Amino acid sequence: MRRTAELIARQTQARFSSPERIHIKANLFHGYEIRPLLTALRRQQQQQRLRLDAVMLGDSFLTTHLGYPSTVLDGEELQEFFLRVQLSLLVEIRRELDRTALSEEVYLIADMPHGSARHVDLGLQNAQRVLAHGADAIKIEVTTLDHLSLIEELSGGGVPVLAHLGYSPQAGGAKFVARTIDEARKLFRLAQQCRNAGAYALVLEGVATPALAALAAHNDGGLPVYAIFSGHAPYAGQSVNVWDALYRPPFPARYFPPTASLDVSTFPASYTDAAIVEHCRLLLELLGTSYPIFRGADMSGSEAAELMQSNPWC
Template structure:
């Protein structure tokens, strides 16, 4: 297969928001951030000549906030009261980040705001619609839904039908599935391709893929008239798609060192209350964005795929049924 090095098409409901570039070396970036002072730091990070036109096109308020800032072990909630608390907390963060984006970015540079539906918000299509409406009222431009089966796809369809852009999160889905890499066998890769098509057909206008093998990531992000824009997390480099960066991870060291985390953090979590400032955030995010645009980050993850298997995945059209 001959690689198409043109930039991916801007499609569907995300078209008004995406800032795509003609060079495949300049990937669209999604930044996970949670608080207004983090947005202040992000804006400062980008206010230098070499990053003046950096392709930061999305800021996502993710439910990983419960792990980063609140120290919880995961994003799964326990019982209805916790799920209500999580939704209320996330809606408040979306409102705070919306205000900060509008204050710290000029109108021509403001990223679109993506809100992550937390655990419990996709218990039913009706619940997903209500949660999405709440986020939209708080200022979200789009929402993300973790997808692991038919019930979540029904939620994607229900929210998309309201006109609010929806991104489907595939691969490792922290609310729904166990921590493992996806797409490290041909059958598993083909299953991910089928899931991506189903998400598209349900009305998703973009994807987030987490912990998928790099060949799968690159196949899904390759330019295709029927494909979707893609942001990747711990999945190597999406050569034609978007990269997701976590602002917290750029500054704060993980509890256990990880090969695929950013090389930029300088703080331990215990030092965050005093030292996690907009100025330090700006310094570390500036470095991480530069490393990403230069191709030094992220690293390619290890894979169980052999050369022939990887070649078969690369030669597969993920957006058409073979």
């Protein structure tokens, strides 16, 4: 864990040295996706602006590969089954990542699936299982006070924890948050709680871009952030999904990658190294320019400007 903490510290220092640099967390499901992803990074035109911080095994494997309608799992038996699936995938990804030249520069995050952290003791137990199978850090969707307590326990023991705020696929609720000043301030308070509990960074999903910009800015006491479907802003990292770069979702999705041109019915035949390289290369070239698109807010221009200039961390 010490090596990971030192790596994260270096990445954070590099991020805040340049507002134009885009730090990336790349979500994937299998070890074989790593090499074409790295090839795409080398081939795109923004090599000096993009930096891969981490790869993450996401729980959306449930919907993309196992056919579930969401990442919500009913019942402890099913939750344990999927956690075991995640553990086997972690071993595969860890092995492949260690074979690359970037194994000392990129760390592996495990998404804690639904139910795996429903109370503190269980979360601690399952986090140790995840770490034992190759993860360097874990991500937790923060929706309860128990999750804050779990972050505090894990970070106190030296485990890096990435806190997921905004829209929570595991809990449902609003898919677009921080649209008003009051909603943004509520998000800011939760971000402060995560920082105080020991989280090293935030994932912000479905957050209005003015709130993203405020949280991402280089402010005293702030954490680095990775955005999902929240627009882009100076210092804001981006979470990209290899699968989403290729396959159209089965629903209208204005904020999904515009590079997704394949139908999921063509998987696995269409999921080749060449296809992954080309679609990811195109998506990476769009980052920070035309993608991700701005998410407006239900506030006036002056309110949005005031929000973005504030320090949400104090």
